Amino acid sequence: MPLSEIYESVQEDLVKVEDRLKAVSQVDFPWLSELLDYSLRGGGKAIRPALVLLTGKFYDYNLDCLLPMATAVEVYHTATLVHDDAVDKSSVRRGRPTINKVWGEDKAVLLGDYLFAKGGELVATTGNLQVMKLSSQTIMTISSGELSQSFNAFNLEQTRQHYFQRISRKTASLFSLATESGAILSQAPEKSIQILKEYGCNLGIAFQIVDDILDFIGSEEELGKPVGSDLVQGTLTLPAMLLLERYPEENPVKRLFQGRDKQENVRLAIDLIRNSSIVPECYKVASGYASKACHSLKSLPDSVSQRALTELAEYITSRRE
């Protein structure tokens, strides 16, 4: 099912989120306006705002709170991308030059700071203390996940447990902020809040695993960035971990992480992973998390939202970009 169908019940309100994102760029300083516009019009899939709105639909669908929150999670997401690209010195994102590539790393750092703070301001307009605290804590979690990734770059001694812990923090936490805040702001009962939070968390893990698979099997055109970026950055993801487990002695990932023949070993690792059962195995792990996500929804009232969130989990594990 295409995203547009999954989003159908909130499509109209997603347009309003889009408008609010455009309004974020309308500031007094033309140079800031340009940076904001460029970063916020990246053409993302709006999964996080959709999660806020779809979870909000289970109970009291109050747009006064849900719209700023949906906008905030997208602004936060953009902030993390801008900083990630600066930190990784990436040149391309979604097929376009990154902020750091066009304007320099210094501008990217400061723009990201502005966006994080703008996210905070938007969350403040919900008037909900719990969601405000949760949002700050989520950004702390994401930053510490990113730091963990950075500290473990080119480290071969990482277990799957490390991997899942890291992606829970750097990716799934923002998904669960979206679903948990959507639930809180629509006055969901405590039990439902926990269920929707758990859904977001498992969905986020599935999403990141697929992202990590695509980094090996996608084309540069589909990915909007070079294939094998994670390996080049020294980030050990699930497919590379499985390759290491399979060939513990002679292994291109091992040689690469030890600093030998970068290009050649990235190419070799990509080839080995593509032509093995590693890819379906990783997809199986991702699907496991997606199923877990959907399973938790079953105790919620049957509704358009429940079906949309279930379809979204399906979409996420079969996406190619």
Place this chain on the structure above:
Amino acid sequence: MPLSEIYESVQEDLVKVEDRLKAVSQVDFPWLSELLDYSLRGGGKAIRPALVLLTGKFYDYNLDCLLPMATAVEVYHTATLVHDDAVDKSSVRRGRPTINKVWGEDKAVLLGDYLFAKGGELVATTGNLQVMKLSSQTIMTISSGELSQSFNAFNLEQTRQHYFQRISRKTASLFSLATESGAILSQAPEKSIQILKEYGCNLGIAFQIVDDILDFIGSEEELGKPVGSDLVQGTLTLPAMLLLERYPEENPVKRLFQGRDKQENVRLAIDLIRNSSIVPECYKVASGYASKACHSLKSLPDSVSQRALTELAEYITSRRE
């Protein structure tokens, strides 16, 4: 008057802020803990937390709100320093190697993000919506001020108005957040909130002007960083502006900004500024803002805080580090 005397009435509570700052470093991940500890134990003068507490003393001195806010402004301040150093690629701050120097720019960016979010979490514990919104807006203002500085690096066509606007945003806004939030959280009447906000703003401008003077006349030991850093970064500050006004034709700042003989021209500019009336003129401007700050306090009840804030303005315009 030394700072310890000015702070006397809140000294005990500043120790509590210090304890809370130490608690910020107590996290589960040893590598994050180390970074936080290093960045937060920089040995600053705790001016911003003192401002929160001193302004809070005018009315209902409620430490449940004031302590987290005082801690938050110091955490925010630290976050801006960590990112500034990363952006400027500075090696030394307060006599110690910077985070980016020791751990790399990537870690500095992510640590700064964590600190900004931690600041937000602390502000959220005040339970005050107005202060939460104000805090996010202040970080937006600071980032846009820093961006403005970055976009105008090596630009000779800047007026004093640009300068004052920029330092209002990048420095004074955090001072005024400290005083305004101290006032709000102590249930000050609206008029007093405005007065204390204005005090913070003028004090912050005075503070930054003195900072910009010291960058030329201080010693490396006093500054804890190389002399003339601003010029090296292409930042046009008040003393350099006055030098440009004085010698519009042949001028080392002009040559430097045009990319000629960097070292030689920085040295020349420092010498010319030190041996001219520019330094006392700049101090006069700073004192003007400090006086303005103190003047606005006169309509508040005569109190220990009023005297301390007046002394603080005096201290700030005569400090050497």
